[in-house]
Amino acid sequence: MGAQAPETAENELRRRLHAGDREAFAELYESCAQAVYRHALRLTGDWSTAEDIMADTFLAAWQGRERLEEGRGSALPWLLGIATHKCENTRRGLRRRLVFLARQPPPAAVADFSAEAASRLDDRSRLRAVSAALGQLRRQERQVLSLCVWSGLDYEQTAEALGIPVGTVRSRLSRARSRLARIAEQTQRAERAQRPRRNPEPARVHGEVRNTAAIAAQPVREETP
Numbered sequence: 001m002g003a004q005a006p007e008t009a010e011n012e013l014r015r016r017l018h019a020g021d022r023e024a025f026a027e028l029y030e031s032c033a034q035a036v037y038r039h040a041l042r043l044t045g046d047w048s049t050a051e052d053i054m055a056d057t058f059l060a061a062w063q064g065r066e067r068l069e070e071g072r073g074s075a076l077p078w079l080l081g082i083a084t085h086k087c088e089n090t091r092r093g094l095r096r097r098l099v100f101l102a103r104q105p106p107p108a109a110v111a112d113f114s115a116e117a118a119s120r121l122d123d124r125s126r127l128r129a130v131s132a133a134l135g136q137l138r139r140q141e142r143q144v145l146s147l148c149v150w151s152g153l154d155y156e157q158t159a160e161a162l163g164i165p166v167g168t169v170r171s172r173l174s175r176a177r178s179r180l181a182r183i184a185e186q187t188q189r190a191e192r193a194q195r196p197r198r199n200p201e202p203a204r205v206h207g208e209v210r211n212t213a214a215i216a217a218q219p220v221r222e223e224t225p
Contacts, residue, residue: 010073017075018068025065029058032076035151036083042134042146043087053090057083072160077153081161084143136183141176148173 016024036057041050060082061068068078134142147158148169159166 010075011071014068014070014072014075017065018070020065025058025062028061028075028079032079033058035076036079039080039146039151040083040087042150043084043142044090049090053083053086056086060086074157076151077147077157077161080147080151080153081163084147084161088139088143137176137179141172141179144169144172145176145180 013024013027017028033054037050037054040053040057041047044050044053057079061079064082068075134145137145143162144158147153147161148155153161155166155169158169162169
């Protein structure tokens with residue numbers, strides 16, 4: 001007996017999930033957990049928060065499994081849609097905490113442990129750069145950009161994840177691309193203006209990305225299938 005076609009297998013997994021099959025849910029976790037985590041990390045910019053959102057997403061998915069529609073291929077768009085909403089809830093909660101903390105007295109000085117953390121600075125800096133650039137987008141643009149460009153969903157899957165028409169996905173993605181390109185250009189101009197003129201700019205290594213906004217904009221300039 002031949003193997004099932006990929007789409008048929010995915011539809012079967014959806015049916016089993018809808019019916020409450022725990023083994024099917026374990027298969028879903030194994031195949032999609034990293035994608036959910038990476039999506040949450042891009043939207044929040046924090047490793048620990050992304051891990052919490054990934055766990056909350058799968059908990060919500062299991063609790064809401066009866067709402068999963070059958071026969072629509074991969075369940076990943078459904079999961080990423082849940083994760084997207086949880087990321088936005090987290091961002092709103094963070095804003096409220098920041099407002100509260102801003103009203104508190106400053107903390108006491110602590111010892112400088114920068115030498116011990118030096119090996120992590122580069123990754124954190126790049127992640128903050130991407131997060132800062134994405135933070136300048138509108139919420140809807142940020143969601144579509146992350147799902148289409150970095151999570152690799154097509155327009156139909158992104159529409160399913162967010163519960164919006166395909167045409168809306170296309171228009172939001174186009175606006176996000178244009179806005180990020182402008183952010184990268186503005187940041188480049190600002191960084192050039194801040195450099196001391198007496199020191200000639202060193203030769204740029206091939207492939208080097210120096211502009212922080214460009215780190216986020218770079219994959220956006222590639223067309224999504």
